[in-house]
Amino acid sequence: MAAQHDHDEHPEHSHLSDTDLRVRALESLLTDKGLVDTKALTAIVDTYENKVGPRNGARVVARAWVDPVYKEWLLRDGTAAIDSLGYASTQGADMVVLENTDLVHNMTVCTLCSCYPWPVLGLPPAWYKSFPYRSRAVKDPRGVLKEFGQDIPEDVEVRVWDSTSEVRYLVLPERPVGSDGMDEEALADLVTRNSMIGTDRLKGGRG
Amino acid sequence: MTADVNVPTEEQLPSLPRDEDGPVFDEPWQAQAFAMTVWLHEQGHFTWPEWADHLGAEIAAAVGAGDPDLGDTYYLHWLKALETLVAEKGLTTADALAERKEAWDRAAHATPHGQPIVLPTDA
Known part of the structure; x- marks a missing residue:
């Protein structure tokens, strides 16, 4: 840095x-x-400050929760299924969607720099870009999750996915119990940014 | 590997910086550096893997040099990577950048507070 x-x-x-x-x-x-x-x-700048953000991803998740055909497509070809909702992939990266279940919890990181699914989540939060997260997410995912207030049961497998400039991941969180009958818009409001990174589990989910 | 069995304390939190859906860019220069990168990529001046390689290398170098890298220096690494990449691609040179930076510094010092800083046309 230059002298002050x-x-x-x-x-x-x-x-x-x-x-x-x-x-x-x-x-x-x-x-x-x-x-x-x-x-x-x-x-x-206007696009990234005002138009893309985690709400885009939340709409993708809510659609998958209410529409099994869409969900199947999303898991098979995330890039196309997300694009169909108007959230075009940028930088030519493929989108891969990871489904959380009773038995598997997915969590994403970019250990090298900070690759992140911009079109669906906007720009990454500071902690995602930080060295502690980038290094510890791989070595000690359960410890990191605990710091985010998530105690993952022992019988749930935690899978950590390292993003690259060619592949970006989006976690499809479990639909919260007790959300039956809610419409797509209300469901989207339940989805947090961190649940789509995999550092949050939605209330009502198992564990 | 750490065995974190306790409920996290406030002291533990700085190790993993947290934020809510705060501002995307802390300062305008971060937005400009970001936008230039996206635009130059869209115009085909470099591929995204090339960009990611440069950014990753800057981050690794900074961590190696002792930057705790808590996410707050991210756009500084970003800017350094962009400066390096545009020079490598022949879009400009390190010398031209240094010279133009000096010109902006002189322009700033010649501008009274509260007035827009403009680069002289002969810069």
Whole structure:
């Protein structure tokens, strides 16, 4: 990191952080060359700040809970089934959906960087990107789950899936008991972001 | 492997940073760095595996150099990876970036507080 400027001594002037300067340098150079365009960047930021997020994934999960045909398709070809709801895959990665059951709990991680299913979950939370999660999710998944308040019964197998730039995972959590008769929209409201990463189990689920 | 049998305490929580559905980007520069990467990829300047390799390498290097990497430095690694990749792809050079950065710094210092910082056209 660059030395800190003592900008308080020059209150009449503006100051940009070292990082801000680097980003401006990159953006203005690429703009001059016609490689990026401000409007396109603004549109991308708007999409990720306002349009994609865990609600997309929740709608996928709710649809799978109420529609067995859709669920079968989702588990067989996650990319196409998710795309059919309008959540197109980005970066050319395949989506693989992992079903939680009475006997299996799935949990996802990206040990290398932070590959994450953006179209259905938005951008990853800070802990997902952190070294402690990336390293411990593989070595001690039950310990990590415990920190998230999830005590997984011994007879439930915990499977950890390491994402890559080519494959992203979405966990299909178990439908909570007592949710019979709820419509798709109400069901989607029960689905938490973490339940689709696999660090949460929905209330009413086993264990 | 740790055997965590106790209920987690507050002290344990920093080891695994937690957040709710907070802001996606903490600062505007993070959003810009993110968007440039997505856009350059969409325009075919690099593949996503190439990007992931560079980002993973930056993260691994930072952890190796002692960064506790709690997720708050993620976009710094992201930016470094992007700077490296665009130079490798010949979209710009490290020298050009350094020179342009200096120009922005001079422009900032020449701009009174509260006014937009504009790069002189001869920069």
